[in-house]
Amino acid sequence: MSIGNLASLTYILPELLLVLTILVVFLADLVVREKERLGEIALAGTALSLLSVAVAAKSPECWLFSKMMVQDPFAVFFKVLFALSAMAAVWMSLGSKEIKGANQGEYYGLLISSTLGMYFMASAANLLMAYLALEFVSLTSYALTGYLRHNRRSGEAALKYLIYGGVASGTMIYGMSWIFGLAGSMDFAQINAALAHGDANKLALFVAMVLTLAGFGYKIAAVPFHMWVPDVYTGAPIPITAFLSVGSKAAGFALLMRFFYPAMSHLGADGNWQFIPGVDWPQLVLVLSMVTMTLGNLTALSQRNLKRLLAYSSIAHAGYMLMGFVVLSNEGLRAMLFYMVVYYLMNIGAFLVVMIVANSTGREDIDGFRGLAWRGGAAPAIAMAIFLFSLTGLPPLAGFVGKFYLFAAVVRQQFYGLALVGVLNSVVSLYYYARIVRTMFLDFPDGTETPVTLSLHNGALMWGLAAATLIMGIYWAPVIGLADRSLHFFMG
């Protein structure tokens, strides 16, 4: 079923609520004197939108706006994730010392705009729509990265992000034009119909895919499109770094999965996908996945700035998630969805603790964490240990379960080499995650450090995330069930 423009409006209530929130934030900026209220408005608006996403999940699957967008469980899953990411970012911003100043109206407006763009990325069903949504997210992200106007690193990061993003999206749209030329349509469903039989020129198709991948790869921070990540993550305000590392990455994956699965592949009865015959695409992604996780982990080993370290770790995690992409099975996709939930919990948590410490000490390097557990910061130190060991993938924490499903999907399809590279990477990653834990617990303060205080506001989110990380490491059946149900693409 395909619905026209006006009738579609009733289906995009979550998006409309976000638009409304943006407008209210901008208007309120003119009259409200306490700028924290703006953050609270943004939080409430996003929460409302999240609720309406949950309601919209019940409406039937269909094409919207004459097949520009699609309404299906897969899109709903990602919208929930984006709304939660935005809420966490707003919550962190309210508790951050960096985000104080006169421009909070723009800041929250941009943050919600970026979320809106991500919503569109999750439901785009047309090359044009996909490109516009991705650009929308990128443009708002550039501005958010450069938000710390008087911080040179922030400005530098924004500029690098902009230049890199411009090149990547230019490459992508060039690739898309090839696909349009080969398939004769920009519509995902029609592209599938045109290419599925493998009549198109294989080489041209392969080149088109590689070019398109530049755009997606840049959003998910996969090698070799990852160069911007360390600088941007280091320069941006910490809540924005957390938001980019989870929300923006998940948005990239949403688009990547929808583009390469329903648009380019064909689902068999056994839950395995058939890629366009003759195009050796999965092999390329397999190599990318291995290189991404290895390079991310090896480079992270020598980092001393925690935001930079977590930036490289987020590159490595993009590599892990790509493992699920390579195997062309529903199990792999399910593992990716599950991993994104887990990754949301532990990565936002880790950045939150970095922010808590930076709030008190003004430091983001590892030495600022020395003896954290022994100088009043036992709570953030314990929570950080939970997040970091979860990122490593140790039971009984959620990160282990996430990796377990990924490896299970990989072993199931007998990609033993990839699985081996993956697990050895986990061991390497332990070294740098444990180094932070060591600094917090095994080193003792030398008396010169500033004490770390934990506000109730930040503590609530921190313990919430830590508890979820722990609980999902022991009982995760509901979440894997959700990932299972969400793994359904509407294909007309």
Next chain:
Amino acid sequence: MDHILTYMTFIPIAGALIVLCLPSNKPDWIRWGAAAATVPPLLMAIWLFVNFDRTKAGFQFVEKAAWIPSFNIEYFVGVDGISITMVLLTALLSFLCMFASFGIEKAVKGYFALFLLLDAAMMGVFVSLDFFLFYIFWELMLLPMYFLIGIWGGPRREYAAIKFFLYTLAGSVLMLLALLALYFHQTPHTFDMTKLMEAHTTYSHNFQVIVWLALFIGFAIKIPAFPFHTWLPDAHVEAPTAISVILAGVLLKMGTYGILRINFGMLPEATAQLSYYCLGALGAFNIVYGALCAMAQKDLKKLVAYSSISHMGYVMLGMAAFTPQGIQGAVLQMFNHGTVTAMLFLLVGVIYDRAHHRDIEGFGGLASIMPVYTGMTALAFFAALGLPGLSAFISEVLVLLGAWQRYPGLTAIAASAVIFTAGYILWTMQRVFLGKANEKYLSLPEISGRELFTLAPLAVIVVVLGFYPKAVLDLTSTSLDSLNALVNKFVL
């Protein structure tokens, strides 16, 4: 006594939670509270010892419940003749080590909470019959161990802790891949160890060999077998006394237990093929190598650590023989090594607490200063040396008798290493206890009542098992005979 194994596993965790709630300024409450939490498991272990049906080869006291049904993961525990010896050992050493830890002054609450968590994880490993559950407990052990060595250890504790962590994780991720490979080989997929054991005939030859080796490396790191042993001396030297006891007494046994339970039980054909090199020859080499290394040590604790490598070599050699004597000797040796090495580490701790060093050359004539201590040490040392009438003699002789029937060459090498063992032990005795009393230590106080309390039960077991090994052999023989028969089907 339904759910007895569940209680034994989870009472320490409950104890850890209670300990965390006790006030930090009452360290004695914490110490006694933690010690109290290890009493019920010990009593239940005694009850198990009495009520265990020695005529059955299968699993007893079995409990089963669904955990994550969508992936067919179960909570499934039970004991047979192999694991019950380890359960007894774990319960006993956990209890005694709590008392050996009463001298800890730094962050008492954290120490005892982590220690109880470690107890629970160790017990969990030995009772798990679901491979996934086994893996969770196996990994769960790493975190408390890392902190216990890293925070409460000696001068190079940080290095030792991370080395232990990295080595063990590297081994266990290989085990993870192996367990996934086994899981997906079954229809329907299952982690149930009893079903995996029944399915041992369905694997192709290459599959068996690869999975066997992946599992073996994981377990060999834990034993530790050359060349994976280098973490052990570091970890032992830096760990606090009670942790060394647990490490040598229980953790090392997990390696050989895993080989017996998983490699032997699930992959008997590969076991029959690979055992000569991987277990027999390597075991004999370990015996000689460990003894020679021990002879070269100046640090008393390092000497005991290397002697562990040597003694665990007997276990490997014994099980590689596929004879009833060999395999029973191996399991008996696991138990005896647990008690004897525990005594040795406790005794080293006693002298270290008094003299604040462990330099073998730095003592001399202690026999005239601390006669009771000397007597106790002599008993432990003679047991380690394999003196007839003490427990380790029986198990070593059984191993050599069993191994002789199949590998006379290896057995000759292993038996000749007894000379080296006698060499390093007698030489150490001479340097530490005999000769002229060292002026510096004339005023050293005699071993205290608390310390004797931790040693006496072990001493009694060492003596009793020297005369009456049937107490343990009766427990193990039925299960081991059936396991041995299974493997022997594939021995050419």
